[in-house]
Amino acid sequence: MFELKKIRAAAIPRSIEKAERYRLINDPRAAESICHDILATDPSNQRALHDLVLSLTDQFSGESAELAKRAHEALAKVTSAYERAYYGGVIAERRATAKIASGVPGAGFIAYEWLREAMEQYEAAEKLRPEGNDDALLRWNCCARLIDARTDLRPGPTHRAEAVIGE
Numbered sequence: 156m157f158e159l160k161k162i163r164a165a166a167i168p169r170s171i172e173k174a175e176r177y178r179l180i181n182d183p184r185a186a187e188s189i190c191h192d193i194l195a196t197d198p199s200n201q202r203a204l205h206d207l208v209l210s211l212t213d214q215f216s217g218e219s220a221e222l223a224k225r226a227h228e229a230l231a232k233v234t235s236a237y238e239r240a241y242y243g244g245v246i247a248e249r250r251a252t253a254k255i256a257s258g259v260p261g262a263g264f265i266a267y268e269w270l271r272e273a274m275e276q277y278e279a280a281e282k283l284r285p286e287g288n289d290d291a292l293l294r295w296n297c298c299a300r301l302i303d304a305r306t307d308l309r310p311g312p313t314h315r316a317e318a319v320i321g322e
Contacts, residue, residue, distance in 0.1 A: 162192050167200065174206045183213035204233050208242050212249040217257025219250055237283035241291050244276030248298055255308075263307030270298045270308065 162170060170193050177186035190207035193200050211226040226246050233239050251269035254262045273294070280291035302308045 159192075159195070162196050164196055167193050167197060167203075171200075171202050171206065174203070174210065178206070178210055178213060181213075183210040186210035187214070199232065199234075201233060201235070201238075204229050205238065205242065208233075208246065212246055215249050215253035217253060217259055217262075219253050223250055237280055237285065240276050240280035240283060241294075244273040244280060244291065244294055247273035247276060248294065251298075252301075255305075261311070263305070263309065264311035267302065267308045267310060270302055274298050 170189055174186040174189040174193070177183070177189065187207060187210040190203045190210060193203035194207070197203070207229045208226045211222050211229070214222055223246060227243075230239055230242050230246065233242065247269045251266040251273065254266040254269065277291040277295040277298070281295070284291055
């Protein structure tokens with residue numbers, strides 16, 4: 156195992172910019188690594204926590220349980236109730252889109268549930284949003300349009316035993 160090098164506090168602003176750039180060029184693993192470096196120096200850095208959640212969700216594929224768990228662990232350290240709700244919605248929405256992309260049988264049922272979870276999180280964020288910030292509404296609408304556009308996104312079948320009444 157290598158002993159990781161620690162960045163200086165003065166390098167954090169530049170490092171945050173680097174993490175964002177790596178996300179933009181579709182290198183979320185590098186962005187995630189930079190976020191961990193920032194958090195090793197400043198464990199409560201909110202910007203790094205946001206970017207960590209996003210870089211983890213950028214890596215979601217059909218099976219994203221471990222990455223989702225790590226994203227939720229980072230999210231738990233976010234201090235703003237609005238941002239916890241908003242980014243909680245992002246995690247659920249991105250799990251849904253990754254599941255849809257996987258094309259596995261039953262993916263639509265699972266994706267629907269995650270989209271509905273995302274929409275609930277966005278509704279919670281909507282109630283807490285700062286003035287002039289309608290990001291949660293934009294994301295909610297995106298989820299709603301996705302569900303409306305695809306017939307495979309629907310609640311899963313229920314497995315209830317029906318009582319048979321004799322005649």
